[in-house]
Amino acid sequence: MSERNYTTVNPCIMCQPIGSVMAFKGIEDAMVLLHGSQGCSTYMRLHLAHHFREPVDIGSSSLSEKGAVYGGSENLKKALKNIIIRYDPKVIGVSTTCLAETIGDDIARIIREFREEGVEDERIIIPVPTPSYEDSHNSGYIKAVEAIVKTFTLGDSKKEIFNNKLNVVLSENISPEDIRELKYIFNSVVGNNSYILLPDISETFDAPMTGDLSKIPPGGTTHADIADMKNSAATIGLGITNDNKAVNYLGQTFDIPSQNLPLPIGLEYTDRILAALSNISGTEIPDEFQKERGRLIDTMVDSHKYVYGTKVAIYGDPNNVLGMLSLVLENGMHPILVVASSKSPGFAEQAMERVKQVKPDCDVTILEDVDFDTFNDAIRKAKPQMLIGNSNGKYIAKELNVPLIRFGFPIHDRVGAQRLLTLGYKGAMRMLDRITNTILEVRDTELAAKWSEPESYVPLSENSFHSAEG
Amino acid sequence: MPDITSVISTLDERQPYIALKKAKKGGELACDNTSIAGSMSQRACVYSGARVALNPVTDAIHLVHGPIGCASYTWDIRGSLSSDKETFRTSFSTDMKELDVVFGGEKKLSNCIDELAELYNPPVIFVYSTCIVGIIGDDLQAVCKNATEKIGIPVIPVQSEGFKGTKSDGYKAACNALKELIGTKEPEIKSEYRINILGDYNVAGDVWLVKPLFEKMGIQVITSMTGDATANCISKAHGAQLNLVQCSGSMTYLAKWMEKKFDIPFKKISYFGLEDLSIALRTVAEFFGSEEMMNIAEDIIEQETNRIMPEIREIRTRLEGKTAAIYMGGAAKALTLIKGFRELGMEVVIIGTQTGKRADYKQISYRVKDGTVIVDDANPLELADLLKKQKADLMVAGVKERFLAYKLGVSFCDFNHDRVVEFEGYDGFLNFARELDTSVNSPVWKYIGSRIGDSYSGSKGAEGIKGPSERSERKNETEGERNNMQEINSITLQEESVA
Numbered sequence: 019m020s021e022r023n024y025t026t027v028n029p030c031i032m033c034q035p036i037g038s039v040m041a042f043k044g045i046e047d048a049m050v051l052l053h054g055s056q057g058c059s060t061y062m063r064l065h066l067a068h069h070f071r072e073p074v075d076i077g078s079s080s081l082s083e084k085g086a087v088y089g090g091s092e093n094l095k096k097a098l099k100n101i102i103i104r105y106d107p108k109v110i111g112v113s114t115t116c117l118a119e120t121i122g123d124d125i126a127r128i129i130r131e132f133r134e135e136g137v138e139d140e141r142i143i144i145p146v147p148t149p150s151y152e153d154s155h156n157s158g159y160i161k162a163v164e165a166i167v168k169t170f171t172l173g174d175s176k177k178e179i180f181n182n183k184l185n186v187v188l189s190e191n192i193s194p195e196d197i198r199e200l201k202y203i204f205n206s207v208v209g210n211n212s213y214i215l216l217p218d219i220s221e222t223f224d225a226p227m228t229g230d231l232s233k234i235p236p237g238g239t240t241h242a243d244i245a246d247m248k249n250s251a252a253t254i255g256l257g258i259t260n261d262n263k264a265v266n267y268l269g270q271t272f273d274i275p276s277q278n279l280p281l282p283i284g285l286e287y288t289d290r291i292l293a294a295l296s297n298i299s300g301t302e303i304p305d306e307f308q309k310e311r312g313r314l315i316d317t318m319v320d321s322h323k324y325v326y327g328t329k330v331a332i333y334g335d336p337n338n339v340l341g342m343l344s345l346v347l348e349n350g351m352h353p354i355l356v357v358a359s360s361k362s363p364g365f366a367e368q369a370m371e372r373v374k375q376v377k378p379d380c381d382v383t384i385l386e387d388v389d390f391d392t393f394n395d396a397i398r399k400a401k402p403q404m405l406i407g408n409s410n411g412k413y414i415a416k417e418l419n420v421p422l423i424r425f426g427f428p429i430h431d432r433v434g435a436q437r438l439l440t441l442g443y444k445g446a447m448r449m450l451d452r453i454t455n456t457i458l459e460v461r462d463t464e465l466a467a468k469w470s471e472p473e474s475y476v477p478l479s480e481n482s483f484h485s486a487e488g
Numbered sequence: 489m490p491d492i493t494s495v496i497s498t499l500d501e502r503q504p505y506i507a508l509k510k511a512k513k514g515g516e517l518a519c520d521n522t523s524i525a526g527s528m529s530q531r532a533c534v535y536s537g538a539r540v541a542l543n544p545v546t547d548a549i550h551l552v553h554g555p556i557g558c559a560s561y562t563w564d565i566r567g568s569l570s571s572d573k574e575t576f577r578t579s580f581s582t583d584m585k586e587l588d589v590v591f592g593g594e595k596k597l598s599n600c601i602d603e604l605a606e607l608y609n610p611p612v613i614f615v616y617s618t619c620i621v622g623i624i625g626d627d628l629q630a631v632c633k634n635a636t637e638k639i640g641i642p643v644i645p646v647q648s649e650g651f652k653g654t655k656s657d658g659y660k661a662a663c664n665a666l667k668e669l670i671g672t673k674e675p676e677i678k679s680e681y682r683i684n685i686l687g688d689y690n691v692a693g694d695v696w697l698v699k700p701l702f703e704k705m706g707i708q709v710i711t712s713m714t715g716d717a718t719a720n721c722i723s724k725a726h727g728a729q730l731n732l733v734q735c736s737g738s739m740t741y742l743a744k745w746m747e748k749k750f751d752i753p754f755k756k757i758s759y760f761g762l763e764d765l766s767i768a769l770r771t772v773a774e775f776f777g778s779e780e781m782m783n784i785a786e787d788i789i790e791q792e793t794n795r796i797m798p799e800i801r802e803i804r805t806r807l808e809g810k811t812a813a814i815y816m817g818g819a820a821k822a823l824t825l826i827k828g829f830r831e832l833g834m835e836v837v838i839i840g841t842q843t844g845k846r847a848d849y850k851q852i853s854y855r856v857k858d859g860t861v862i863v864d865d866a867n868p869l870e871l872a873d874l875l876k877k878q879k880a881d882l883m884v885a886g887v888k889e890r891f892l893a894y895k896l897g898v899s900f901c902d903f904n905h906d907r908v909v910e911f912e913g914y915d916g917f918l919n920f921a922r923e924l925d926t927s928v929n930s931p932v933w934k935y936i937g938s939r940i941g942d943s944y945s946g947s948k949g950a951e952g953i954k955g956p957s958e959r960s961e962r963k964n965e966t967e968g969e970r971n972n973m974q975e976i977n978s979i980t981l982q983e984e985s986v987a
Contacts, residue, residue: 025604078526078528097525116620117651151584229936
């Protein structure tokens with residue numbers, strides 16, 4: 019495609035409200051309500067259901083023409099009332115859409131009025147302005163997490179009792195399985211009940227089958243825990259490319275020392291988080307992790323001949339991409355193209371730094387805040403042998419006849435997105451096995467083709483994997 | 489007639505939308521209203537209606553004028569297939585940012601149109617308006633009109649601001665856009681018998697199982713709308729002598745317009761299920777009054793039915809007596825499904841739609857048996873309660889309902905965008921039967937709600953686990969009821985042919 023200056027073709031991002039929804043879905047006994055027209059909530063329910071394969075309920079104030087002209091206050095109040103009657107949530111997140119923002123509805127004021135009108139008691143209602151014409155789903159997530167922390171820690175600005183806990187605040191959506199892996203790591207190193215992880219979608223977006231449907235799936239970060247975050251000893255922000263607002267807030271308001279770490283994808287980034295945890299909690303890293311790490315190195319040795327030099331393109335949300343970049347570099351692969359869906363302050367710099375650390379001579383193109391059309395053009399030029407990213411790369415993967423390792427959000431054309439394990443040593447092993455076996459699969463096919471028709475055999479293309487072993 | 493007493497507990501305001509069909513009791517189901525705020529409706533917006541009805545036009549550029557979300561969530565989600573170009577599977581957006589909202593998005597829109605026309609050289613560009621376009625007052629009509637003049641291809645506005653009505657209004661917006669194309673090119677006449685297939689979106693290739701049947705009857709299908717349609721075919725649609733309307737909710741409006749403008753009558757038909765398929769073929773042969781055509785139609789019906797019946801009969805033995813819940817976007821599909829289920833020996837116990845009208849629900853209540861729950865604009869909690877109360881073995885609906893059904897241990901069939909096999913035509917019905925068989929009779933359901941130990945509790949073995957078929961022990965209907973059903977069925981059929 020030739021030069022494009024105006025149109026966005028095949029978007030890499032979603033709008034802010036869906037990020038807010040993902041954050042609220044990680045809070046215990048919470049519902050989320052979008053102030054806008056009926057379609058927004060329905061489309062996001064669809065999008066999330068396709069990925070997580072779970073029922074996803076998102077309320078809507080169902081703004082109509084009348085609401086748009088005279089203000090949506092009546093609709094929003096009615097929606098709050100009805101959600102309370104039907105779902106009885108203890109927390110309601112209210113996010114705006116572009117419609118609500120454009121007509122100028124002040125949701126904080128409407129919520130105040132709703133309380134004053136006496137319908138409401140002790141339920142926590144959290145407004146999060148998330149106009150869809152600003153930023154992306156990633157910023158929506160960060161804003162909602164910040165609003166949640168602010169609301170729950172409001173009141174006394176001073177620490178009451180030092181709880182000796184560690185806050186762990188995510189800045190980007192990861193899979194329920196990855197959250198379970200994080201919890202396993204924190205439980206083992208920091209200790210059960212010695213950390214507060216926010217938001218926690220490990221059960222809410224991957225609820226075990228019981229034979230019945232809960233109005234609000236159990237699980238999520240507990241309210242007591244979120245309120246207690248202001249009394250913690252330290253905070254770890256997970257993700258380093260974005261400005262983790264909740265972490266900053268906790269630091270500035272409650273004087274809690276903090277540290278932002280990359281998502282623990284691959285060997286070194288997992289080493290980093292374990293070292294940090296050991297340092298903060300003053301405990302030894304349990305032997306179990308040394309063993310796991312040993313098995314990961316074993317995995318890397320098993321794979322190295324097959325993966326070395328393989329040209330890959332990685333794309334998706336910035337922190338996920340940065341982590342995957344690290345894993346790919348550690349294994350001697352060649353990240354020829356690295357693309358972040360949305361703009362974030364630190365992505366390009368961090369990615370470049372990681373490349374320099376591991377493979378300074380690596381020829382890599384780093385892009386951010388682009389659409390898939392631009393990405394596709396870059397891919398055609400870079401000619402990777404493999405793609406690592408979400409389902410939306412399937413078109414270009416098919417066009418170029420290269421395998422796509424599905425990773426990130428959204429994955430709507432394969433099962434198991436909620437069970438994808440990428441974090442920690444275990445996640446790295448799982449990921450590397452997938453990558454290696456995919457390469458072996460391609461080689462098997464190529465070899466079969468080669469020996470079945472020796473006369474018509476054409477040397478394998480640049481695109482094939484035979485060069486990996488040199 | 490439905491009885492409107494509270495069937496399940498829900499919001500008071502929602503009660504009139506849920507009813508139990510009883511033979512004698514009167515009452516009318518509330519429907520065709522905007523959704524209640526906070527009721528968790530399964531409906532989408534005006535834009536979504538326009539998008540689903542128009543998006544399958546394969547070689548058009550579908551440009552969404554608005555912030556990025558509306559384009560993101562609708563990128564290639566329709567499941568419609570194309571025998572030609574794939575342009576419709578690409579998502580185009582003006583990606584409005586804050587500055588565009590403040591200063592207006594007309595300039596950017598106009599630039600996007602120019603750029604896309606140059607890059608893709610499409611035969612038509614549809615420009616969808618989203619919520620905020622309606623608020624900030626971008627003059628879509630004017631921009632599109634100027635662009636048409638400038639670039640020399642039709643640039644057609646689709647007035648689909650999300651909040652300005654319901655999904656049905658979106659269908660109308662899509663039809664209004666199609667109206668701009670129809671009649672703009674001279675049709676090529678290849679047969680003395682010519683039809684259009686309206687309200688078929690070629691999901692998973694449905695149209696490809698239907699069109700050949702008509703062609704065998706000597707009929708020229710000028711265009712299907714909008715599944716596998718090109719701008720060129722659509723502009724010649726006025727060359728048909730008859731419009732067949734399947735998805736009546738979305739396309740009746742267009743059919744009526746074509747009747748008025750081009751004097752082309754329309755018939756409502758369905759290509760799903762053996763009976764409705766036969767009716768469709770006979771209706772067309774009858775319309776053209778050709779004995780030869782009728783003979784071919786009868787031959788097709790006989791041969792095709794005989795071809796698939798052995799397997800249908802075999803599958804039927806495994807489905808007989810199971811109960812089904814239907815929750816569809818439009819009423820036409822819900823109606824035809826009732827018959828389809830009966831042909832497979834299954835009984836409908838819940839039936840609902842997002843966009844049904846009064847007349848639709850009347851038809852529905854004629855066709856279902858007493859004790860069936862009829863519901864309009866249902867929400868997840870209502871559907872869950874109804875599935876439990878009515879002891880449904882299977883639900884047929886869309887993605888949002890799928891996981892809800894699964895959680896309750898109810899098997900599921902997607903009759904919406906996510907379908908990967910055709911359900912229309914003879915082979916389509918066979919696919920449908922196979923899919924029900926697969927889902928209803930999978931062993932997985934017996935594990936739902938089970939605990940460790942259930943499968944190995946002493947000598948009981950797997951019997952300790954109760955499957956949904958055992959949970960929903962239903963008494964078989966009496967002969968009397970069966971006869972009664974058939975009677976109702978025939979009455980409805982007569983009514984239909986009058987309509």
